[in-house]
Amino acid sequence: MAPTTRNETDAALALVHEGWNHLMSQRPLAAWGSWRRALRVEPGSAAARQALTTLESAQELPLAARKTYRFRQPRTPQQRERWEVAMRGGGVEELDAAADVFDRLVADAPDDVEAWFNRALCLAWRGRDVEAVECLERVVALESAHDVERAVEAWTLAEVLRQGGGAEALADDLRYACAYPRDGVGADDLIAAFPEIRRIPTPHDPTRPDAKAADVEVLEWLDRPFPDADRDDEGVSAAELPRVLATIYLGPETLRLSSPCVDGLERAEERLRLLVDDPGDAVERTAAPLPLPFLDAAAWTARFREGRDPADAARWSREVVEDFHENRWIHRPRQGLDGLSPLAAARDARGGDAQALARLAAVVRLREQLGARGGSASMYQGYPFDRLRRRLGLEPDDPASVDSADLGCASPWELEALDAASLEDHALIDAFLSARGLGDDAVTAPLAEEILRRRPEGPGRVAADDLAAPLVRAAMRADRPGQALAALDRLRPAAPPRQARVLDVWRAEILARVGRAGEAADVYDAFLGGDDPVEAARLALDAAETLIDAGAPDRARRFLHEAARLAPRRGLRGIEARARRLLDSIGRD
Numbered sequence: 001m002a003p004t005t006r007n008e009t010d011a012a013l014a015l016v017h018e019g020w021n022h023l024m025s026q027r028p029l030a031a032w033g034s035w036r037r038a039l040r041v042e043p044g045s046a047a048a049r050q051a052l053t054t055l056e057s058a059q060e061l062p063l064a065a066r067k068t069y070r071f072r073q074p075r076t077p078q079q080r081e082r083w084e085v086a087m088r089g090g091g092v093e094e095l096d097a098a099a100d101v102f103d104r105l106v107a108d109a110p111d112d113v114e115a116w117f118n119r120a121l122c123l124a125w126r127g128r129d130v131e132a133v134e135c136l137e138r139v140v141a142l143e144s145a146h147d148v149e150r151a152v153e154a155w156t157l158a159e160v161l162r163q164g165g166g167a168e169a170l171a172d173d174l175r176y177a178c179a180y181p182r183d184g185v186g187a188d189d190l191i192a193a194f195p196e197i198r199r200i201p202t203p204h205d206p207t208r209p210d211a212k213a214a215d216v217e218v219l220e221w222l223d224r225p226f227p228d229a230d231r232d233d234e235g236v237s238a239a240e241l242p243r244v245l246a247t248i249y250l251g252p253e254t255l256r257l258s259s260p261c262v263d264g265l266e267r268a269e270e271r272l273r274l275l276v277d278d279p280g281d282a283v284e285r286t287a288a289p290l291p292l293p294f295l296d297a298a299a300w301t302a303r304f305r306e307g308r309d310p311a312d313a314a315r316w317s318r319e320v321v322e323d324f325h326e327n328r329w330i331h332r333p334r335q336g337l338d339g340l341s342p343l344a345a346a347r348d349a350r351g352g353d354a355q356a357l358a359r360l361a362a363v364v365r366l367r368e369q370l371g372a373r374g375g376s377a378s379m380y381q382g383y384p385f386d387r388l389r390r391r392l393g394l395e396p397d398d399p400a401s402v403d404s405a406d407l408g409c410a411s412p413w414e415l416e417a418l419d420a421a422s423l424e425d426h427a428l429i430d431a432f433l434s435a436r437g438l439g440d441d442a443v444t445a446p447l448a449e450e451i452l453r454r455r456p457e458g459p460g461r462v463a464a465d466d467l468a469a470p471l472v473r474a475a476m477r478a479d480r481p482g483q484a485l486a487a488l489d490r491l492r493p494a495a496p497p498r499q500a501r502v503l504d505v506w507r508a509e510i511l512a513r514v515g516r517a518g519e520a521a522d523v524y525d526a527f528l529g530g531d532d533p534v535e536a537a538r539l540a541l542d543a544a545e546t547l548i549d550a551g552a553p554d555r556a557r558r559f560l561h562e563a564a565r566l567a568p569r570r571g572l573r574g575i576e577a578r579a580r581r582l583l584d585s586i587g588r589d
Contacts, residue, residue: 033125327437
């Protein structure tokens with residue numbers, strides 16, 4: 001072998017640098033392609049070999065992002081003959097030329113699935129991820145009906161490529177953010193209005209060594225306070241732990257909210273608007289793909305108490321993983337599932353849609369690979385993703401990994417087939433909690449009715465508002481408000497204070513909707529005498545808006561005055577401004 005020239009060494013080094021840039025842009029296949037090209041230029045390049053070794057051993061990445069992919073071979077003699085003719089011109093060793101060859105092959109034979117897959121690899125190795133995903137869509141369309149496993153392999157690769165730089169429009173796992181003008185709002189103002197907000201250490205930006213710590217202040221906006229400190233952690237379930245709605249970054253000029261969960265960000269923003277008046281177009285909204293090592297960031301928003309016992313932390317982690325995947329993630333639409341949620345795609349797959357089945361299996365496989373990373377073991381606590389497969393009606397990889405009697409991860413079709421009256425009490429509760437996670441009142445309401453039939457006061461394992469919700473929704477959809485009110489009346493006496501308030505709010509909303517505005521106002525009146533002016537001001541504004549929507553502005557007026565009176569006590573400019581605008585619109589007298 002001839003010695004390497006200086007030009008070849010420089011060209012190889014440039015390709016190594018190009019590969020690292022690809023990897024920083026979340027394009028691991030393009031990085032692999034650059035480093036392999038570097039070795040073709042300079043076979044002895046230590047830098048290229050080290051880079052490839054680093055990628056292959058990058059345990060923070062899911063397997064599909066770091067495995068070595070190979071071209072598929074033709075399956076039939078006729079296909080092989082066509083390929084040989086197309087490749088006679090040579091040059092297929094170069095990726096762009098190879099991509100052109102496979103492009104010609106699929107133009108000549110649009111059903112050549114192997115050529116489509118190979119063209120996708122050529123494009124991915126060059127960093128052209130959007131085009132590669134389009135090729136993989138063709139692979140799934142052609143292959144899913146007769147070779148599900150190869151279709152799943154192709155779409156798992158597509159799930160990696162859609163997160164890469166340049167393919168942002170295809171990404172499914174994002175970090176969402178909105179930036180408000182700070183307008184004088186400080187951390188103390190936020191904490192005074194919303195005690196569930198807490199300060200956290202400000203991270204140091206390694207790219208700004210001269211940045212001062214005071215440049216930004218970081219807080220977390222939790223959805224609830226921590227459970228009472230006098231409660232034994234052993235009796236606290238993960239469902240009671242606070243979750244982060246959004247991280248708050250207070251800069252000199254802006255207040256920025258950020259979260260991997262768009263619903264959490266929306267809830268935080270809704271609360272923020274109680275404190276600040278609507279800035280209109282001054283709010284800047286962004287969404288950016290999550291880095292590949294953090295595709296599961298949305299699963300880890302629960303916060304544990306300091307000083308917790310390791311055994312409790314392990315139990316909570318497992319409960320959090322189960323709840324996230326089986327009750328939350330399954331409802332989030334994904335472009336990789338044609339805009340459907342995993343649960344909706346599962347229904348299509350059950351109906352015989354082979355492409356939906358392959359895509360869904362691939363999406364689950366990538367989540368499983370995230371859980372299988374070495375650094376994730378303590379967080380996932382051995383969670384078997386066959387639980388998620390069962391939840392979605394997919395075939396398990398290892399049937400023995402899931403207890404068939406565990407209804408917590410049962411599919412919609414299993415729960416629909418249950419006879420509520422024949423279930424033991426504990427199984428009935430498990431079935432209800434599982435059905436609640438699916439969000440289908442047609443399944444949940446009969447289970448709730450059976451629970452109340454056996455225990456009219458409601459069971460301890462199920463919150464009163466959770467038990468009432470499907471009954472109320474089902475009754476209102478059937479235009480039976482009296483039945484909805486009766487369900488609330490049955491559960492209200494034994495409900496703890498927080499849950500009782502939720503039930504009372506629902507009662508007032510139903511009364512207002514059916515034209516009983518006076519009774520609704522009487523219910524709302526009871527909320528205004530509390531010790532918390534923030535909550536009282538918020539409820540007064542909610543009461544007024546409900547009554548206005550119900551066509552009773554005269555009943556709403558005094559609640560607007562009360563909201564405008566209470567809001568300034570805690571600097572709630574948003575509530576005050578909204579109350580005064582509504583007063584102006586309906587008349588102050």
